[in-house]
Amino acid sequence: MGHILELKNVRKEYKDFTLKDISFTLDRGYIMGYIGPNGAGKSTTIKLIMNLLKKDDGEIRIFGLDNIKHEREIKQRIGFIYDQNHFYDELTLKQMKKIISNFYSNWDDNLYREYIKRFNLREDKKIKELSKGMQMKFSLVLALSHNAELIIMDEPTSGLDPVFRSELLDILMDIIQDENKAIFFSTHITTDLEKVADYITFINDGKLVFSKAKDEILDEYGIVKGSKDILTEELKENFIGIRDNKFGFEALTAKADKLKRIYKDNLIIERASLDDIMLFTIRGNDKNV
Numbered sequence: 426m427g428h429i430l431e432l433k434n435v436r437k438e439y440k441d442f443t444l445k446d447i448s449f450t451l452d453r454g455y456i457m458g459y460i461g462p463n464g465a466g467k468s469t470t471i472k473l474i475m476n477l478l479k480k481d482d483g484e485i486r487i488f489g490l491d492n493i494k495h496e497r498e499i500k501q502r503i504g505f506i507y508d509q510n511h512f513y514d515e516l517t518l519k520q521m522k523k524i525i526s527n528f529y530s531n532w533d534d535n536l537y538r539e540y541i542k543r544f545n546l547r548e549d550k551k552i553k554e555l556s557k558g559m560q561m562k563f564s565l566v567l568a569l570s571h572n573a574e575l576i577i578m579d580e581p582t583s584g585l586d587p588v589f590r591s592e593l594l595d596i597l598m599d600i601i602q603d604e605n606k607a608i609f610f611s612t613h614i615t616t617d618l619e620k621v622a623d624y625i626t627f628i629n630d631g632k633l634v635f636s637k638a639k640d641e642i643l644d645e646y647g648i649v650k651g652s653k654d655i656l657t658e659e660l661k662e663n664f665i666g667i668r669d670n671k672f673g674f675e676a677l678t679a680k681a682d683k684l685k686r687i688y689k690d691n692l693i694i695e696r697a698s699l700d701d702i703m704l705f706t707i708r709g710n711d712k713n714v
């Protein structure tokens with residue numbers, strides 16, 4: 426079976442910003458996290474995928490179909506959740522559901538009731554009475570009730586407390602258990618991804634840094650620590666970013682295995698977190714190292 430989501434050389438130009446050459450694929454049964462600093466182009470990419478923005482170049486295929494030509498069919502099969510209340514405040518969940526369910530040909534009311542119960546939501550509550558977390562849950566209920574195969578979310582965990590975030594992440598992991606669905610979501614909270622993501626796509630300043638399996642990333646990358654007297658030009662060539670610390674230097678490498686083989690016990694190489702990878706990649710080198 427083909428990819429559930431595929432971007433090929435996608436480009437979008439704004440006056441002061443260009444998203445360029447964004448390519449990656451996502452398959453059924455997996456969760457992909459989309460990370461990058463503020464202004465990197467995450468929301469722009471998501472809007473392009475959802476055809477809320479017009480791209481300047483490239484190709485976006487969802488379920489193997491062109492996202493513009495087949496927009497109607499695709500949207501029937503997608504659950505799109507973004508970080509803004511897009512419901513009518515004065516309506517109850519029940520009334521809102523009635524409106525939304527009309528859009529979807531494969532709406533399943535039994536499934537809807539099951540999820541409302543499971544997520545502890547009350548249908549007689551008004552939208553405006555829901556907390557941010559409850560709104561997120563309600564959005565997910567709606568996505569799941571029309572049997573969305575691909576769930577796309579723009580920063581779903583931002584503003585949620587740790588307990589609720591953890592509950593949401595468990596729900597996401599549960600959703601992909603049937604191996605027919607996939608989830609793509611942007612976030613700043615990399616620890617969430619360490620918990621649930623199978624793949625990580627990282628962009629910086631509109632450009633793709635990598636799109637890879639999380640385990641592969643965590644194997645390849647490492648934080649190298651040592652005193653400055655071992656810092657040769659040859660060693661430095663293996664670093665993505667380097668900075669001073671109290672004891673010498675600290676650097677990010679994407680060649681942890683190779684360095685372990687060559688330098689054995691003469692170098693300390695620790696596991697890099699996704700935060701380390703983002704920080705070092707974005708900041709690059711300290712001028713004075």
Ligand SMILES: Nc1ncnc2c1ncn2[C@@H]1O[C@H](COP(=O)(O)OP(=O)(O)OP(=O)(O)O)[C@@H](O)[C@H]1O
Pocket residue numbers: 439440441442461462463464465466467468469470
């Ligand atoms: N309509 C627009 N016109 C011009 N520039 C825009 C427009 N929308 C976004 N941009 C610019 O595109 C860049 C990327 O924005 P985008 O919202 O995609 O980033 P992001 O990675 O989602 O950021 P954040 O993590 O802060 O939400 C920013 O520099 C932003 O100023």
